[in-house]
Amino acid sequence: MSQILDLFQYPFMQRALLVGLLLSIVCSILSVFVVLRRMAFVGHGISHAAFGGIAFALLVGWTPAWGAAISCLLAGFFIAWFGHSKRISEDSAIGLALTITMALGSIFIALRQSYTPDIYGYLFGNILLIGQEDLFLIITICFLNIVLLAFFFQAFYSISFHEELAWVDGLPIHKLRFLLISMLALLIVVSVKLIGVVLISAFLLIPGLTACQLSSRINWIFLLACCIGSSSVFFGLIISAIYDLPSGAVIVVLQFICFILALIFQKISASRGLP
Amino acid sequence: MKKENHNQVALEVHDLTVAYHTRPVLWNIDFEIPPGKLVAIVGPNGAGKSTLLKSILGLLPLSSGWVKIFDNPYRKVRQKVGYVPQRGSVDWDFPTTAIDVVCMGRYGKIGWFRRPKKEDWEAAEKFLAQVEMEKFAHRQISQLSGGQQQRVFLARALAQEADIYFMDEPFAGVDAVTEKAIVRLLEELREQKKTVIVVHHDLQTVKEYFDWILLLNMRLIANGPTEEVYNEDNLRKTYGGRLAILSQAADEVAKGRL
Numbered sequence: 001m002s003q004i005l006d007l008f009q010y011p012f013m014q015r016a017l018l019v020g021l022l023l024s025i026v027c028s029i030l031s032v033f034v035v036l037r038r039m040a041f042v043g044h045g046i047s048h049a050a051f052g053g054i055a056f057a058l059l060v061g062w063t064p065a066w067g068a069a070i071s072c073l074l075a076g077f078f079i080a081w082f083g084h085s086k087r088i089s090e091d092s093a094i095g096l097a098l099t100i101t102m103a104l105g106s107i108f109i110a111l112r113q114s115y116t117p118d119i120y121g122y123l124f125g126n127i128l129l130i131g132q133e134d135l136f137l138i139i140t141i142c143f144l145n146i147v148l149l150a151f152f153f154q155a156f157y158s159i160s161f162h163e164e165l166a167w168v169d170g171l172p173i174h175k176l177r178f179l180l181i182s183m184l185a186l187l188i189v190v191s192v193k194l195i196g197v198v199l200i201s202a203f204l205l206i207p208g209l210t211a212c213q214l215s216s217r218i219n220w221i222f223l224l225a226c227c228i229g230s231s232s233v234f235f236g237l238i239i240s241a242i243y244d245l246p247s248g249a250v251i252v253v254l255q256f257i258c259f260i261l262a263l264i265f266q267k268i269s270a271s272r273g274l275p
Numbered sequence: 276m277k278k279e280n281h282n283q284v285a286l287e288v289h290d291l292t293v294a295y296h297t298r299p300v301l302w303n304i305d306f307e308i309p310p311g312k313l314v315a316i317v318g319p320n321g322a323g324k325s326t327l328l329k330s331i332l333g334l335l336p337l338s339s340g341w342v343k344i345f346d347n348p349y350r351k352v353r354q355k356v357g358y359v360p361q362r363g364s365v366d367w368d369f370p371t372t373a374i375d376v377v378c379m380g381r382y383g384k385i386g387w388f389r390r391p392k393k394e395d396w397e398a399a400e401k402f403l404a405q406v407e408m409e410k411f412a413h414r415q416i417s418q419l420s421g422g423q424q425q426r427v428f429l430a431r432a433l434a435q436e437a438d439i440y441f442m443d444e445p446f447a448g449v450d451a452v453t454e455k456a457i458v459r460l461l462e463e464l465r466e467q468k469k470t471v472i473v474v475h476h477d478l479q480t481v482k483e484y485f486d487w488i489l490l491l492n493m494r495l496i497a498n499g500p501t502e503e504v505y506n507e508d509n510l511r512k513t514y515g516g517r518l519a520i521l522s523q524a525a526d527e528v529a530k531g532r533l
Contacts, residue, residue, distance in 0.1 A: 151388050158379050161369050164334050168358040170383035216370045216415045
């Protein structure tokens with residue numbers, strides 16, 4: 001116990017907890033839309049694009065976050081555009097975006113003369129990577145996302161339910177779709193260090209998915225998703241710090257356990273005939 | 276305003292061609308519909324009935340031609356247009372309640388970034404009552420029967436307070452109670468001088484329910500008042516030379532009713 005309390009003395013741990021909880025709440029809210037709009041793999045495609053961008057940034061000596069932001073937004077628009085044009089199906093567009101950015105990323109890493117020790121951290125998350133300068137960026141992006149969510153909540157809810165109906169109601173569905181994907185992309189960029197490229201899509205999926213198993217009331221779903229997201233981050237960070245494990249991986253495992261428990265709970269309540 | 280509508284054309288479709296990739300689905304469709312009519316769009320499976328509705332509503336790109344609603348392009352009169360989509364296109368497990376669905380129909384009116392106000396909720400309740408669904412207002416849509424779900428969507432369309440409604444097979448797979456409720460609602464809308472355009476599958480009831488018929492099979496076969504248009508010759512043309520009753524039987528089999 002004292003070991004855990006000692007952990008909170010370290011600035012890196014305080015930083016990680018602060019950004020972790022903040023990110024988990026925003027990611028969890030978005031994850032509900034991701035589940036309702038059935039776009040789990042959109043997040044997957046965008047997050048892998050971050051790898052290509054980070055590798056490029058490391059090669060040319062930029063701040064990795066900028067490389068990630070550019071590649072994530074590009075991948076997001078690529079996927080959204082194909083999803084809209086219907087010439088190529090959305091899953092094919094995701095497959096293309098995901099693999100080409102990973103391929104380019106590996107080439108950039110290979111081209112880099114010096115050894116790249118931090119790349120594993122970018123793939124699976126490493127709280128030690130989060131510096132003071134990230135703090136400002138993460139808080140800004142989270143704040144921006146919360147403002148946009150508050151403003152566009154109903155519009156997102158409506159396009160998630162039925163895009164064609166939302167269109168007839170007068171909602172600008174294409175712009176809203178691009179906006180949602182841009183929000184996801186920016187959130188992914190700032191989550192990379194905490195969760196890692198490979199695992200972010202779980203972060204943007206499991207809280208929402210788990211909450212949807214537990215309730216069919218939309219307000220409850222958002223609340224439950226936030227609880228699941230933030231508690232898994234809190235305990236995940238502590239466990240990862242104590243046992244020196246990759247933070248993202250531990251968090252995702254905890255979220256998966258929540259999901260399994262929710263499934264069991266749902267089965268039990270269904271067999272008892274509870275609503 | 277309403278009086279003006281009498282002299283106007285509610286819906287004008289000119290030279291409309293729609294293609295999926297390069298395969299045309301609708302060819303050179305050209306027609307006008309006067310306001311205040313209950314219109315059935317009738318044709319066999321794959322005739323392009325839903326495609327016609329969606330292209331009128333700007334949901335599909337047109338290869339050529341144009342559409343005018345009350346003498347304006349669709350974008351300018353969105354507020355006057357209501358829509359009931361095909362049942363199959365709705366995710367019935369979506370976490371939302373009947374009254375939420377109805378209230379969503381008002382987002383266009385209240386501004387989609389504002390919260391619905393008390394009067395919007397009251398209006399939503401009123402429209403639910405109109406389809407006898409007020410008791411189920413706070414029920415999840417997943418827990419409603421097929422007919423009840425359809426009625427919620429009708430209430431949603433009413434909440435749009437439109438002048439012209441497009442409904443894609445509202446009668447498909449509903450119980451007798453709901454069918455009656457829909458018919459009553461259509462008649463009410465006609466009394467209010469609204470124009471309602473319905474994709475309809477059942478040839479037996481079409482004469483009874485609708486006063487204007489548009490027969491479609493990739494091309495426009497006929498368009499006009501029911502008594503003028505609904506005849507064996509036109510139906511044979513629409514259903515490709517097969518006897519109308521046979522293809523109707525085929526449709527029924529496809530729907531699993533026989």
